[in-house]
Amino acid sequence: MLHALSGSYTSSNIGLTQFLTKVRRAFDRAPTKASTFIKRSEPVLLKRTETDEWEEGAQIIVEGERLDIVLDNCARALYFHETGKKFSGAAHVITAFTMYLHEEFQANINASVATATAYFEKHARKGKNPDVFWYKFEEGEKSAIFLMCFYSSSEVLVRLTKN
Template identity: 25%
Template sequence: MENKFCYKCGNIATTREHVPPICLFPEAKDVLGLNFRKDLITVPSCDEHNSNKSHDDEFLMVSIAGIVGNNLVGYLQTQTKVDRAIRRKSKDFLNKEIIKNYKHQTLKSKNGKKYPVLYGNPNYNRLLNCFEHISYGVYFHEFGERFEGVVKMLLGFINYDDNNTQTMTEMVKEKFIINEIAKELKGKNPTVFKYQFFEPDQFGLIGLVMTFYEGTEVFVAFQPINSKEPFDLSMSLLNAGIPTFIEVGNKIFEFNKK
């Protein structure tokens, strides 16, 4: 084994883990024989952070493959592997583990086609946990060392009930586009998964955008253990509940609306 220590916790590695989980990448039999598993990323892992989280891997696949806005690959994964996984579960699996209090709705595409969808409350904390593991793995793959510090993230595919969080997600996305210095966009199977790191900012924070099925975006900020705590007057006002306007590019984002 090339590396002796787990990418996540630093314990002795006993195996290698796929990052993201291999189940997110369609099997050839489900996509007309096409190969969406070219040169998958693997990182050294202990048992706790690989084999013991297989249920989380399946949870993530079921949760994100069919998100509205994803590409055809995500749709095919939903109609095949995800469908098989759901059929193996109990009838309350979706409501209990994936999306609570869901309702059936119908969306109409630009060309008039109608699609059935589920609308409800996702298992947010479990999603964060899954994406945190992936971000740690991608960091290890990119830099060859385990990340030590604090990871913060926003899920760009969720519509938040809290106005500030929703506005923050939109602002972060715009900030990545406008202000950050991007590195190379990577991913050997970009229609399933691609990622892009950004140069450290003035506080040493390292940005990462991960995209699944070309429509599900996750924004990540790595704050290394030795970096200084970021301070921004606008953010201090925002956190104090004071109405705040922040300009990014040519857009204005309003927080704490009265």
């Protein structure tokens, strides 16, 4: 997850520093890690939101299912942290820091995260290092929802549905 989040186009300078140092060292020590993590890549131009400048980058295709499993597990761990109870229902993960190749699907992802962000606006951020990770949580009768944010702007929405 560190590899995908820190290298994401939505990542802050903290995340990019992690990618260029820690992740690069991991790939140098074990080159097969890079080849199993990255299915393929292509050069692209990226626009930095912080500086409004264009720079060269790479579109990296990763194992989305694997990433969703890790994020699902993060939400379950946070649920336990919040409630003291283990969650055993289904989870639905929406990653706003990844790009989808289908325009309508991407628009639906963006709209879902924007709706959740607006809903959670008045909720306090939780987490000890908000520059790296914070989350917001609400539990209802039939579900629990998490809005998680990594490296300042890589957002994830996870809905846990109770059995």
